[in-house]
Amino acid sequence: MSTSEAATVLPVYDVAPGQGEPSKAPGAAAAPSAPPAAPAAATKTTARSFPMRLFHRSDRGSRCMAFLDFLLRIAAFGPLLAAAIATGTSDETLSVFTEFYxxxxxxxxxxxxxxxxxxSAVAAGYLVLSLPFSAFVVLRPQTTILRFLLLVSDTIVLALLTSAAAAATAIVALAHNGNERANWVPICMQFHGFCQRTSGAVVASFLSVVIFVLLVVLAAFAIRKR
Known part of the structure; x- marks a missing residue:
């Protein structure tokens, strides 16, 4: 074979198993692949749209009013119980007379x-029964139906208690002052314990009336806000 004959060069390609296209030359620079930006953006959007809060900020005011309602019911129970006990134990007997007279x-x-x-006894019992419902409203301040039922019940008990306190006030005033035109003498000059207990019962009942008025106003305002 002479040196003047041109050598025939056959190209050889490296083909990966299972592929039909040859690989690029070692010296060729590979184009950088850009990272996908869509999944990261979607993850960020999802993280922003999902609130990690147990309660909404808009329910804080309603929850505070519901908790105040619960505390007022506890506060009204004491005067009502005191009024019932004072009235029931107000009997008095004058000891200056004989046993037969x-x-x-x-x-x-x-x-x-x-x-x-x-x-007073009915109102005190009602307050005890209404405490679980008031506590449920504290946990679920968005409940409007339960608030409305408590508002109606509070209004009925308020009317009952106001009428009873007003009637007892008239008798206490008559016992202290009497009535000259009807020839009724004041009995508090002799029955001191009776008048003190009944007067205290009237004051306690009116204090509970004020608390019930606050309950009604608070419930009406909470329902209007919802």
Whole structure:
């Protein structure tokens, strides 16, 4: 074979198994692949749209009013219980007379005091029964139906308690001052314990009336806000 003959060069390609295209030359620069930006943006958007809060900020005011309602119901129970106990234990007997001839002052002789005792006991029992519902409203402040039921019930008990306290106030004023035109003498000059207990019961009942008024106003404002 002579040196003047041209050598025939056959190109050889490296082909990966299972592929039909040859690989590029070692010296060729590979184009950099850009990272996908869409998944990262979607993840960021999802993280922003998902709130990591247990309660919404808009429910904080409603929850505070519901908690105040719960505290007012507890506060109203004490005066009501005191009014019922003071009225029921207000009987007094004058000890200056003999055993066969005595003067007594009993609360059940006056329908107004008996009405006050029953109304105070009913209102106190209602407050105890309404405490679980008020606590549920604290946990779920967006509940409007339960608030409305408590508002209606509070209004009914408020009317009952106000009428009983007003009637008892008239009898207490008559016991302290009497009535000259009707020839009724004041009995508080003799029955001091009876008048003190009944007067205290009237004051406690009116204090509970004020608390019930606050409950009604607070419930109406909370329903209007929702």
């Amino acid at each position: 005595q003067f007594r002052a009993r609360f059940d002789d006056f329908p107004a005091f008996l009405f006050l005792l029953v109304a």
